Amino acid sequence: MLKTNKKGHLILETEATVPYELASGPSWHRFFEGFKEEKIYGVKCPKCKRVLVPARSFCSLCFEDTDEWVQVADEGEVKGWSLTNYHFFGMPTEPPFITALIRLDGADTDMDHLIGGFDLTDLDLVTKTLQMGARVKAVWKKEKKGCIMDIKHFKPV
């Protein structure tokens, strides 16, 4: 549809939706099956011995297959966070929300997720609560779909 924008220029507005369907493969499948049982799995690289979370079929550094599945804790330490307080396309939940990197106990990599379960409108409270090394634990949803959002968020302990 033709429109005139605020600069007075003629614009053609269109939209379309393009469908994709991606194969999960065995690693994502097993990782998210674990979520249904409230378990978080990593894999151990046979060479560098790092426990990689989320679980995956190979170690990118050593370029070796990983076949040892290891359950890691659903709690750990906050490595970094950011507080979002504006709306944007593709956001995981209504703002304000906190996305964070969390080093789960037993893992050698950080996991991305949300931190919540307390008042996020007070920035001072947030910075006090989430100081370096703050501990958080997963809050699981009751209804699970076998996806990353089966964890509602991580909550400070």
Add this chain to the structure above:
Amino acid sequence: MLEKVGIVEVAQLPGPETSDYYLDQLYRICKEVLDKAGITREDVGTVVSGASDIFHGGVSCANAYFWDSGAGELKNGSRNDGESLTALFYGAMRVASGHYDTALVFGICKGSENPATDMCTHFYTDPLYQRQIGLNETFAAGLQMRDYLERYDVTEEQCAKVVVKNLGNALRNPYAHVKKRVSVEDVMSSKRIMDPLKAMECAPQSDGIVAMLLASEKTSMKLTKKPVWLTGFGSSLDKFFLGDRDLLKSELSTAAKQAYDMAGIADPKKELDLAEVSEPYAFQELLWCEYLGLCGPGEGGKMIDSGATQIKGDLPVNPSGGVLAMNPYISRGLYRAAEVALQIKGEAGERQVDREVKKGLAHGTQGFGGQFHAVAVLEG
């Protein structure tokens, strides 16, 4: 080019859809090629991929997504978007400049996860004119085929023979996606989806990951008994609007000339032992052969009639089954090069052609009626 560059080994994924995860598949193919060459990821100098973004994969900046699977962790590398044959040449330039001793090159496209190719190619159009008329590559191919039939006296049956030949060849290729014995009548009676173009004359939508290890002359000789040298490369871009072009004049001639000049080929028909061309629509194999100088202008039809392009012919074209048998849209050009390399190495298994293969040609194309072409010459 300053230095000679060799293809040491190749590895490829079979075309049919599977339940495997994209990144696992890429990792395994890259691992396979490194294992074949007897080197580790650490030994890899640089990585160049051929892949496309969102429309052909559902992820933007796809190179970020597959970087680790493609052996890229902490490597200097790059990604060429569009036709993957350009990635082969880019990898070769990185070696030829003396900066790297080895380069891992791969092409990746997973058709089974994507929307229909016609939808992807529809987004090549400009939003203001051709998009509003619904143009896509199949639409453009229908117009181009009519032009070819009318002006060059090529027959629909001759075009159909390309399908018979290529799907038949594919029966010997374990990596091909579609393989079957079909007759000219089968093709002729398949649905005319874009008359005169028929459904069976259009390539499928395949999964395809192909990887190659390139190396300098010295290292190539060390890593393999039979290196394949990349001796020529050319590419060219045509005008955009279909209505501005003569659909029977192609920039493929320009691309081919560049590649032949670089490889020192004066008479491609005589000097080449085989060709793997990208023919997403059957008639294009005939048309492309003309521009590649594998037959005279307007002689594409006669050429297929003569049997010369059959697997046992004088100049086999698409002994692998070509794109009609295996169409991972973005990586198909690199697949062509991999197949030529295997033929030169004598490792093409049941699809190995009868004659000795010293020089072969690989071709890739994308865009409406072949708006972009790339040509590579490989030698033993």
Add this chain to the structure above:
Amino acid sequence: MGRPVAIIGVGQTMHGHRSDVTYPELIREAVEAVFEDTGVSPEDIDGVIYGSMPSMMEGVALNHFYFAEALRGVGKSFMRTETCGTTGISLAFTGYYQVASGYADLVLVVGSEKMHEGDPQATMATVAEPFYQRPFTAGAPGYYSMLSQQWMWRYNIPEEVCRDAAAKLSVDHHEDAKLNTYAHIKQSFTMDEVKHSPVIVYPIRLLDVCPTTDGVCATIFASEEMAKKLKNKPAWVKGIGFRGDTFFVGDKDRVWSESPIGAARQAYEMAGITNPLEELDMAEIYNPFTFVELLHMESFGFCEPGQASDLCLKGTFARGGKLPCAPSGGVLCTNPIGATALIRVAECALQVSGRAGGHQVEGAKLALASGLGGAQQFNGVMILGSEL
């Protein structure tokens, strides 16, 4: 190692919100400008290299088809390179290798983005895969705010110092942009205005963030023989470096990250640079966020980790300082993504050949350009010098 390579000219559009022209017309503006600048005839070009960042943003897939004529690409050898935010610098590398390998003598290298035509947020949401990271990394500011906070924690940098340094960069760059004909945002701000601008994602505020820009940058890369024949003083490529890191953000340390450090180290080795702060005359750091620029000053070895804020406040990296950074106003004032890192390279080329105009750094002879893509995943560095 390969043939010497020079950048012999630059063409840029007036960057900004360019809904006055169609996309091919915008491309043409920069392409014709580089031919004008160099005196090279389009017929003499061996080939064209082009890239834009995510085709989703542009709504045209493989848009080089659409731009064939505007790129002067018809009948020419063509290559398309795309690597996320590093696209621009990767384009420069492709141009470099075409000449260094002996394949070409003169190549046109063009990067572009017309961000106002698409939806940058909807596009950025598709950069992560949908299985795991997509919900959490949809907004680039979110990631970079996390990174800047990790950085402050790691080196015990007091937040006020860091905040002031970032604000100073914003103030300085906005002043710099006013001297640059092609820059998008040309407006002065005070320290207070930056420090009190709306929070986007804490601690990043509106004036710490780059704009959304339409723009194109075109450059011509040439062999030694060609460069010496042409009218402009060439800028020689002295070093290049690039490192790609893991896709999952949590897999690696992104503060003291091997990606920017390794990229710079590779480029320095090639250029024979051992002390960047002393040897470089200026740098165009890819700075979509003020904090990232500070972090990268450290990663690139301009100072010790944790020291950039202090030095910045002392004026080391300002115009007139020891190592001016982003004297063009940088990404902070102009960000057409696919062109952005190529603009860094082009700006350095103009600076070392003494042709940067209003924002020329006096006597610049050796310069560093960088590109950054993804969540510190990709970093590329190119060193340009006035002497072969």
Add this chain to the structure above:
Amino acid sequence: MAKYYDTLQHNVWLPYKFAVGPVYGRFYEGLQEEKIWGNKCPECGKVLVPPRSFCPDCHVDMDEWVEVSQEGEVRLWTLADYQFFGAPVDPPFIGALIRLDKTDCDLLHIIGGLDLSDLEAVKNKIKRGIRVKAVWNEEKQGHMLDLKYFELV
């Protein structure tokens, strides 16, 4: 798309605001007035439709506007007979390259107003060189399909 294996479906939403620019702006305005505008290259003298801001051959600005004929001849055509994304009308339809009188390029558009059920009958009617003329849509919105289709003269 139901698959036998585990997948993740996702739809990518593509919203755009394409700049039209003055050249297409004037072209669309013409379509709304049932006029087809082209423009002429000052160097090679070719008249191109749709109009361009620059000549694809000579690379100079195109500045002379020319209203072109609404009639011309068919150069190439194809009968689209399957469902695909972006089809301008419900298939089957005929897509064609049409050379409007006194222009120097072909216009991509559709041919309508024919019974398409019998391919042989269509082939007897539509041939290279056959004359066609524009048929206009009553509703216009500044779009290529304001010109509804071309019909046989």
